[in-house]
Amino acid sequence: MVHARSRTASGDRRRTPVWAGVPVVALLALALQGCQQPAAGGAGDRPSATAPTAPGAPGAPGAEGSSAASPARPSASPTAGVADGTAADDPCALVTQAEAERLAGTALTVGKDLAGTCTYTAPESGPTAQVEIFAGDSGKSYYDAERGIGHEMRPLDGIGDEAWLEDGSVFLRVSEQWVAIRLVRNAEPSRFDKPLEELARTVAGRL
Known part of the structure; x- marks a missing residue:
């Protein structure tokens, strides 16, 4: 120096x-x-913050390949069993209480399911009335019995694979599924022909 x-x-x-x-x-x-020189190990040596990953991008929660569980899928429709060919498991699902009351023209109690049949009956305070739905084997047996004793049956077009109407009852088949609907009323049977046909058409759409 x-x-x-x-x-x-x-x-x-x-x-x-x-x-x-x-x-x-x-x-x-x-x-x-x-x-002004940065100290060792200070903020200048720190990595910058990583921006959050957009949903659905690789590595994002719920993205394909990530460990996040995928959302649960909605369960199947409660009426899927009818469409799958198991109508006999729940004949009351084929005809609702409201539909049975519309057919009978009076109030009915809640349907009772027993061995492939569903029965709606009028309360004790009401008129005599009953609607029965036979599904599966019981429906086919009822149809065969009515044929066997020679009851007159009229064919109904455009309902399932086949459909037949007699006084107070209607029968229909979709694939191998048979359904019979019987109405008990103290009235002229022909009065209920049209309501029975309309209800059979509705039921056929559920099979």
């Missing part, structure tokens, strides 16, 4: 650093530059 020589009053020579004459402003500038 280059030194300037100065002389004291005693005559001794002393060496003084050259930057003793550097302006104070320049020294302050150097000090500030040193303070």
Whole structure:
């Protein structure tokens, strides 16, 4: 380092650093530059935050290949069994209470399901009325019995694979499924021919 020589009053020579004459402003500038250097392990060494992954993108929760479980699928329709050919399992699902009441023209109690049949009956305070639905083997047996004793039956077009109407009853078949609907009322049977036909058409659409 280059030194300037100065002389004291005693005559001794002393060496003084050259930057003793550097302006104070320049020294302050150097000090500030040193303070602005990032410290080791500080914020400058930290990785930047990762942006959240959009739903459905690879690695996002619920995306294919991720560990998140997929949403549960809706369960099957409660009437799927009728369409699958198991009408005998729930004959009351083929004709609702409201439909049975519309056919009988009076209020009926809740249907009772027993051995492939569903029966709606009038309350004790009401008129004599009953609607019976025979499904599966019981429906076919009822049809065969009515044929066997020679009851007159009239064919109905456009209902299932075949359909037949007699006084107070209607029979229909869709594939191998047979259904018979019987109405008991103290009234002229022909009065209920049209309601029976309409109900048979509705039931056929459920098989």
